[in-house]
Amino acid sequence: MRQLIDLTGTIRNGMWGYGHPFPEPLVQPLATVEQDGFAAHRMHLHSLTGTYLETAGHLYPDRELLGDVPLERCVLRAWVAQLPEKQELEAILPEELEAAVGGCLQPGDALLIATGWDRNWHRAGYTDRCPYFGEGTIDWIIDRGVSMLGVDVPSVQDPRSEGELSVLNAYYKENRLLLAPLVNLRAAEGAVPWQLVVLPLAIPELCASPCRAIVMRL
Template structure:
């Protein structure tokens, strides 16, 4: 398959990061038999489902979603296929380095696959998710990636997330794409990532549709 959708579905009653973010609500407000057409009311937040997030999430006055030029939403991507991670298991710098084995170039998107997306519809998806060790995030920053994508909903330990690893990552206006689904199907083949957020001025992030396109040439941008 040339194109792979790695976007998680947004559903009524799905997992949430909790207050002050409101839960997702999807309500039919127009019925085909009643109004002659169909329509829904959507209550979402910046971190609903698969989302793209900018540095403005943690740094005042920094790049917001509407500031990101289209060319930064399409990039060469390298997938790090890690062993399946269990609840609250850590992601290490050593296994990230081994998984990419020199395939990662400065400016690439790095997509980290742990298999945790299998729990997308479970309550523990956020509260028990695997997370990065500090050294792992330091390794990511040294690689100078343009975007970090994950199939886990939290970069840091969800039991004690003070935002320090996110701040380390966002210092240079990188983009965060999470949580993703289906990365196991991507294998390790060279790919192009297409990540298209909603165009909403004044916000740090929005839900996003993320697609991987397989490339025939590993050097292709």
């Protein structure tokens, strides 16, 4: 049987968020079998809820939205960079990526970076104490032609940078895709290629959307 790994974090009431202007996710019963003869729920979510796929339209008004992204760009060969367990506010360095997958990546591949930070998905400090990209890391990724970057941290920017988005700006100038934050990447072991499948909600006007993301052995 083919090995499938779900990289999608669960969405629950009271979960982590990015703060203003994003509302807290809310999932409520709308109808029940006992009272209405069927079950349904109301969901109050924003575009960066849980695990999401994001386009350059997040920062550039003239760049692509989800409706511009063909399915072919959502099904990719992926390499998983298994980094040492990262601690609070620890930098992710380009030399670590080079050691993990530098000899494997080809232009157009997806790069998924495992730091182990998903262990904190439901803990305090998940967003404001997370590991981040150190100097030169995003340049290393851009130079290798990565078409989709996936990370198990909620932000690649230093969370202490108070709204500074220079890392994302540099990445999105190249019109590439971001998949974040992921879970279960530690299960994708071995220096082998994976098949990544990412399926965002079909709302074409959005620059980002919650999605389901899985990898399977090629």
